[in-house]
Amino acid sequence: MTLQTVAPAMGAVAAIPLGGRPVASPDRPAATKDIAMTNDERDQANSEQGGDLRVDVAIVGGGLAGGSLALALAGAGFRVALVDATDPSVMRDAAFDGRTTALAYATARMFRRLGLWDAIAPSAEPIRDILVTDGALESPSRRGGVVDSHLWFDGAALDGEPYLGWIVENQIIRNALFDAIEATDAITLLAPASASGTSFDAGAARISLKDGRRIFADLAVAADGKRSALAAAADIRSHAWGYGQKAIVCSVAHERSHDGVAQEYFLPGGPFAILPMTNSRCSLVWTERADAADAYIALPDDAFLEAIGARFGVYLGALSLASPRWSFPLGFHFSESFVARRLALVGDAARAIHPIAGQGFNLGLKDVAALVDVLTSARGLGRDIGDLSVLDEYDRWRRFDSAALAFGTDMLNRLFSNDVGPIRAARRLGLSAVNALGPLKRTFMRESGADLGRLPSLLQPERVSSAP
Ligand SMILES: Cc1cc2nc3c(=O)[nH]c(=O)nc-3n(C[C@H](O)[C@H](O)[C@H](O)COP(=O)(O)OP(=O)(O)OC[C@H]3O[C@@H](n4cnc5c(N)ncnc54)[C@H](O)[C@@H]3O)c2cc1C
Structure with missing residues (x-):
């Protein structure tokens, strides 16, 4: 892990504020406004302020999906920033999340490949x-x-x-993830730090943090859970109900x-x-x-x-x-798109389902693995990983693949939760x-x-x- 010691940026941060928008409001006002900034301007801003961070991928949300993605991307050679509003020491504590996760056998293969399984297996x-x-x-x-x-x-x-x-306690998975993240140089962990604004332009995705710091990336990933503020800022709507x-x-x-x-x-x-x-x-x-x-x-x-x-x-x-x-x-919620220019959604930010089949996080991990494949192949071909034509492949793969299961669990719950x-x-x-x-x-x-x-x-x- 790279320790982030940057000073807060002093200049005005003209980004779109995050948060406070309803998830499924069909009449939500369009929120995305691009802040045009060329690469040169960005580099100049970086060097002037000496506090901005430039990475390949900026992930907002260090939950189970965002943390797994950071590790998987770092393993594939990308430089990553991982931002979470909560202090990792709080997330590591048993009192933070009393749930267990039913890990599907295929997603356990992924944890083995990410080098996490040895830490998880004794408690699984x-x-x-x-x-x-x-x-x-x-x-x-x-x-x-x-x-x-x-x-x-x-x-x-x-x-x-x-x-x-x-069956594994979530706290065990979180600790294995944070241990690995903290030992990985290619990941800059910024936590506790809240993303407060974002813009997606032709040159870069820009994440502004509440404390004034900024991250520039080829791609931003929304791993910020249900009611994703990043998805809302990119004007991605969602079908949702309680x-x-x-x-x-x-x-x-x-x-x-x-x-x-x-x-x-x-x-x-x-x-x-x-x-x-x-x-x-x-x-x-x-x-x-x-x-x-x-x-x-x-x-x-x-x-x-x-x-x-x-x-x-x-x-x-x-x-x-x-x-x-x-x-x-x-x-329940299911996003109408899992991508926008320079933005991809993973985990509960993309869709959140009833736990009736124990599949929510398993779907999120499949998002993570699919995104890594798509980005790795795009980079191999010299393509811009934030380009919509690249991200569309991820959208087609994961949105269609997960729709049947997501809506199926909804139907199952309605069918079985009655007398x-x-x-x-x-x-x-x-x-x-x-x-x-x-x-x-x-x-x-x-x-x-x-x-x-x-x-x-x-x-x-x-x-x-x-x-x-
Ligand atoms: C009761 C229950 C049981 C479940 N059981 C299973 C199971 O057995 N198997 C299974 O596969 N799934 C299960 N699930 C689903 C699973 O728990 C979720 O799918 C998974 O935890 C979602 O992880 P995530 O990382 O996508 O989102 P989250 O855990 O919601 O993480 C989002 C993160 O983003 C951060 N964040 C949000 N906004 C910002 C911001 N602006 N700036 C910085 N950080 C921000 C938050 O602090 C948080 O850490 C269950 C769910 C429930 C409710």
Whole structure:
């Protein structure tokens, strides 16, 4: 990592302010205004102020997507600036984010290639099988009995992959990322630092920071999460809606082994996921209507644990709380474009989906890997990596590839988060029918393994050497 010791720029920064715009407002005023600046003018400004930074790619947002992109780009030979409003020491702390991520097996390949896996693997629990049931609270599956309407994904049926994926605490991934970023000279980490303005012109993308510093880059990347201010500044609209639901997240310790089985019960308020963790723990992602979730979060520990037990069942024996509780309001958005001149969107800035299928970050990592491929190939051909004709390839690849999954999860949540009799009967029939179809189940397993469609290089299967 390069330490950024620049003095704040003194000159007026005439950039477009970020923030404060609604995500999906179709009548949002056009916000992008180019500040024409030639390369010569820019260089002169740099040298006069001695405080501006010039890189190949400036990434705004050092979350899981932005951090992964910084490392992947640095590995491909690009000079990168990574900006985040939050101090990394805060993001590294366990109290920052209590979630776990179900890492698809293909995205784990990428972490291996980025040199992160050794730091993650000791805390990653393999997902061996997945059980999906449509339930009422008294469902026999939660009592260890047999249910007729269920879907069982058997990890052993996957060709060439030992597991369906891994469950990892987000804090473990963040720490592995920051350790690697801090050890990489080609990355300049600017955090805490807020991007407050941006402009995209023919010569460069310019990011202005709240403290007066400026970054000039061939390409800016919005990795600033939902309601991306960079996307709004480039006038990229988004289809967005809330679900009126919240996800309650916590982990529990239990008596018996989970055997690496991830379970998802579709209950009337929304899906209740039990995800196997290391050290006889499971992470819960419990979706409820927002008002009900608030009420559960406010319960004292024993009543909260009782409410969990009623959903969890007895198959893992006695339960105890193993973490604080968090809640996350749930919504959907999908950007109309993943690119603009000198701007690309990755991760939740491009689209954010319901956690029902545990795919949001996996999609974000696929964005990252695809963008690295597109930029590397453009640079190899001597092309400008911020040019729209280059970025359009990324847009076509990722926007179309992720639309089916994003809108599919939306439909799944609507179909399963209700208690309407005929719908329940139909979906139970559907679960049983899919369960009986081996080839279809294998396709679902490859989809949830992020292993279908056009795979970027970082996600492709490792080749086993046949050399003697
Ligand atoms: C309950 C829940 C469970 C989930 N489970 C899974 C799962 O099992 N598997 C999976 O694949 N996905 C899962 N997801 C989705 C996943 O967590 C997200 O897709 C992922 O965290 C998004 O990461 P990101 O880096 O794109 O965005 P974010 O995490 O939102 O990061 C954005 C960053 O940008 C910074 N930022 C914003 N604006 C500025 C600015 N102006 N200047 C500087 N910095 C700025 C912020 O500080 C932040 O650090 C889950 C989501 C939820 C809610």
